[in-house]
Amino acid sequence: xxxIKKTRTTVDIYGQQYTIVGPESASHVRLVxxxxxxxxxxxxxxNPNLDTNKLAVLTAVNAVNDYLKVKxxxxxxxxxxxxxxx
Amino acid sequence: xxxIKKTRTTVDIYGQQYTIVGPESASHVRLVxxxxxxxxxxxxxxNPNLDTNKLAVLTAVNAVNDYLKVKxxxxxxxxxxxxxxx
Numbered sequence: 001x002x003x004i005k006k007t008r009t010t011v012d013i014y015g016q017q018y019t020i021v022g023p024e025s026a027s028h029v030r031l032v033x034x035x036x037x038x039x040x041x042x043x044x045x046x047n048p049n050l051d052t053n054k055l056a057v058l059t060a061v062n063a064v065n066d067y068l069k070v071k072x073x074x075x076x077x078x079x080x081x082x083x084x085x086x
Numbered sequence: 087x088x089x090i091k092k093t094r095t096t097v098d099i100y101g102q103q104y105t106i107v108g109p110e111s112a113s114h115v116r117l118v119x120x121x122x123x124x125x126x127x128x129x130x131x132x133n134p135n136l137d138t139n140k141l142a143v144l145t146a147v148n149a150v151n152d153y154l155k156v157k158x159x160x161x162x163x164x165x166x167x168x169x170x171x172x
Contacts, residue, residue, distance in 0.1 A: 013143055020147065032154065036146045056142030057099055060122045061106065063149030068118065070156045077163040084170040 014040045014052065039063065100126045100138065125149065 009026040010019045011033035020029045039059050044050060050058070095112040096105045097119035106115045125145045130136060136144070 013147070016140070016143070018140065018143065018147070020144075024151070028154075032147055032151050035150050035154075036143065039146070039150075040143075053139045053142060054102070054104065056139060056146055057102070057104065057122065057126075058106075060125070060142055060146040060149050061099070061104070061118055063146050063153055064121050064125075065110070065118050067149055067153040067156060068114075068121075070153060070160060073160055074156060074163065077160065077167065080167055081163065081170065084167065 013037045014056075036063075099123045100142075122149070 004023050006021055006023055007026055007029070008019055008021050009029040010017055011030055012018075013033050013036050018033070020033070022029070024032075036059060039062060040055055043058055043062065044055055047055070047058075090109050092107055092109055093112055093115070094105055094107050095115040096103055097116055098104075099119050099122050104119070106119070108115070110118075122145060125148060126141055129144055129148065130141055133141070133144075
């Protein structure tokens with residue numbers, strides 16, 4: 001059993017409903033869902049022949065790629081802070 | 087026409103092949119694909135009744151959520167650097 005308060009939020013992504021359970025606020029979950037929906041529509045417009053399944057996987061690939069890029073940037077910023085503090 | 091060199095990399099994600107075209111190196115694309123594959127398997131083990139399509143969308147939701155978290159952290163680190171430089 002966990003003491004962390006969890007919210008259940010139902011969102012619509014690419015015409016399908018999902019109930020997301022987690023510690024994030026409903027408004028945060030809706031923001032994430034709308035970003036995923038936007039990205040799926042963008043990838044779909046560039047590749048009109050993709051089925052929904054491949055489209056969703058490529059959206060995940062895209063998001064993980066963005067994540068790794070910003071994570072790299074964090075490492076550089078942390079080094080800079082370390083240097084400024086010395 | 088663009089001068090940016092693009093590579094074509096074929097990867098396997100959750101039993102399906104994808105050819106990813108982009109400026110990233112083949113090794114980077116393979117890393118991203120293996121992270122997406124791992125995340126799909128993790129979400130699938132927690133929700134064994136999900137179909138692949140929903141699983142892929144939830145993986146994208148997860149990745150975008152992680153992306154927003156690290157992006158927030160970047161903003162905080164940048165403010166700290168600004169403060170240290172003053």
